Amino acid sequence: MKYYIIAGEASGDLHGANLIASIKKKDPRAKIRAWGGDLMKKQGATLVKHYRDLAFMGFVEVLLHLKTILKNLSFCKKDIKRFAPDAIILIDYPGFNIKVAKFAHKLGIKVYYYISPQVWAWKKRRVYTLKKVVDKMLVILPFEKSFYDEYDVESHFVGHPLLDELSKVKSVNKKLFVKQNNLDSKKEIIALLPGSRKQEVSRMLEVMLEVVNMFPDYQFVVACAPSLPEEYYKKLVGDGNVNLVFNKTYQLLQVASAALVTSGTATLETALFYVPEVVCYKGSKISYHIAKKLIKVKYISLVNLIMNKPVVKELIQNDLTPENISAELRQMLSDSNRQRALLEDYEELRYLLGNAGASDNAASVIISDLKKSI
Numbered sequence: 001m002k003y004y005i006i007a008g009e010a011s012g013d014l015h016g017a018n019l020i021a022s023i024k025k026k027d028p029r030a031k032i033r034a035w036g037g038d039l040m041k042k043q044g045a046t047l048v049k050h051y052r053d054l055a056f057m058g059f060v061e062v063l064l065h066l067k068t069i070l071k072n073l074s075f076c077k078k079d080i081k082r083f084a085p086d087a088i089i090l091i092d093y094p095g096f097n098i099k100v101a102k103f104a105h106k107l108g109i110k111v112y113y114y115i116s117p118q119v120w121a122w123k124k125r126r127v128y129t130l131k132k133v134v135d136k137m138l139v140i141l142p143f144e145k146s147f148y149d150e151y152d153v154e155s156h157f158v159g160h161p162l163l164d165e166l167s168k169v170k171s172v173n174k175k176l177f178v179k180q181n182n183l184d185s186k187k188e189i190i191a192l193l194p195g196s197r198k199q200e201v202s203r204m205l206e207v208m209l210e211v212v213n214m215f216p217d218y219q220f221v222v223a224c225a226p227s228l229p230e231e232y233y234k235k236l237v238g239d240g241n242v243n244l245v246f247n248k249t250y251q252l253l254q255v256a257s258a259a260l261v262t263s264g265t266a267t268l269e270t271a272l273f274y275v276p277e278v279v280c281y282k283g284s285k286i287s288y289h290i291a292k293k294l295i296k297v298k299y300i301s302l303v304n305l306i307m308n309k310p311v312v313k314e315l316i317q318n319d320l321t322p323e324n325i326s327a328e329l330r331q332m333l334s335d336s337n338r339q340r341a342l343l344e345d346y347e348e349l350r351y352l353l354g355n356a357g358a359s360d361n362a363a364s365v366i367i368s369d370l371k372k373s374i
Contacts, residue, residue, distance in 0.1 A: 004089070035076070114362050156361070210322035265302065267279050
């Protein structure tokens with residue numbers, strides 16, 4: 001069968017790659033075209049567009065790049081028509097993917113949404129559109145299944161794909177990691193995870209780096225996104241005493257004592273490695289004020305959303321200052337009772353996410369459904 005998969009950022013590329021591997025196990029003759037990244041290409045998909053050309057964050061940024069986005073959408077529709085897939089599989093990236101879902105539905109192509117848009121947080125009206133144009137929602141957060149059930153949308157909780165990815169991670173020898181990456185063997189590590197998109201990395205790293213000199217007894221290491229060049233990070237970091245590592249985020253988290261993490265999937269990844277973290281987020285002033293009016297959730301981090309309580313500290317917009325980060329980081333590093341409570345919450349979080357196997361579960365649902373319609 002023929003599959004057309006669309007992911008618009010780094011995490012989508014990762015989960016899309018794992019899904020492709022699972023699809024190929026169950027359908028060895030599968031032909032796959034994809035919008036994604038190097039990981040999806042490595043699994044054998046024909047890459048149509050790379051996510052580095054698609055990832056625009058914030059309301060203002062999207063408006064500034066609207067011409068490019070519309071051009072991409074037009075190209076995507078033509079490409080889908082030419083390829084004539086049996087199934088369209090959409091991975092998050094809602095502003096673009098919901099438009100594709102509408103188009104594919106009109107053509108009579110089966111549409112599966114793997115990793116739901118956060119319609120439970122904002123633009124809730126989108127759930128009615130999803131109900132009309134998506135055949136099945138394949139959700140990865142435990143509360144999403146209940147949400148879609150309320151609206152009679154067919155959904156399947158397949159588990160969280162991060163658990164699949166983490167199950168493949170090899171244990172790191174800390175001494176070896178420190179040596180290989182030219183780190184200081186006498187200082188504990190604080191990881192900086194500033195995101196994967198150019199706009200957010202520059203914005204988040206700027207404020208994170210202001211904390212470095214407040215912690216002379218620690219060393220700070222930036223987990224760099226593979227989609228951005230090394231020179232870009234070196235320019236942001238300058239000649240300061242901050243180290244960079246590429247394609248080693250999971251290894252870095254295994255050896256870190258704490259982390260400063262930009263809101264997104266990385267907050268969950270950090271928690272699943274049992275690393276104390278401060279969640280950071282800062283957007284443009286206009287984008288933030290628009291988002292504040294539209295988004296109707298108590299928390300921005302996946303950790304707190306899933307647990308439905310403030311497990312990790314969130315510093316958002318004006319609260320994201322070097323002084324606030326420093327105060328939170330110091331307490332987190334020194335308070336053993338807080339560390340113990342945090343680790344207990346992380347254990348419960350892992351339990352709520354279910355067992356590994358999300359990619360296989362999602363592939364099984366898609367292929368089984370397609371076979372029924374043949």
